[in-house]
Amino acid sequence: MTYTTLSPFTRFALCLGVLVPLVYYGIQAAAAPFFPDFSVNRVTASELGSDRSPVAWLFNWGIFAQGVLTIIAAFGFFSAFRYFGVHPVLAGLTSAALVLNGVQTLWAGWFPMPDPRHGGHPLFVVGMLTLPFLLAAAMWKASTNRTVRAYFLLNLLGLAAVAPLMAGASGIDLSQYRGLLQRIFTLTIFPPIGVAALVLLRRTLPTAENRQKS
Secondary structure (H helix, E strand, O other): OOOOOOOHHHHHHHHHHHHHHHHHHHHHHHHHHHOOOOOOOOOOOHHHHOOOOOOHHHHHHHHHHHHHHHHHHHHHHHHHHHHOOOOHHHHHHHHHHHHHHHHHHHHHHHOOOOOHHHHOOHHHHHHHHHHHHHHHHHHHHHOOOHHHHHHHHHHHHHHHHHHHHHOOOOOOOOHHHHHHHHHHHHOOOHHHHHHHHHHHHHHOOOOHHHHHHO
């Protein structure tokens, strides 16, 4: 592999990808102190943008911005995946899932709770649930670093563990922990986007360390 830089746009788009999880959790941290009786366990992220919040605009515009960042980042991911030899079909599917993820957050910000349209389209759910698998498969090809590969595999195990709880398959009433469950679930969705973008950016650095680790 010849370590040359990616195009300026690709690198810029990947930098936006790094910001995705920071924006998602950052806007929650900024809006939570203003929410009446906020509880990490009980209050979901979307409720911070509902009519119950005096600063709903902060969350809704923030999540809308996150959607824009994700969609732009998706194009950077596709270019970087192709640069590192990921099959075009896998690169395309992963990038498409990222775009769906971005559209979903745009939708959520545009139609905040309690708008019945807030939940979006089932296609958004498909995009969100397939993204961790597609991203793991693409990163397995894009990086030979064992730590990177282990992270994405462990992330899939985490998703497999929490998804049934989110779907209510356990049969246990977890309504008082819906906020906590959602935040654990999203740890398997948004941070991997940032990690993958950072890994791809670092792989382009022409250093002896990267030649050994990538």
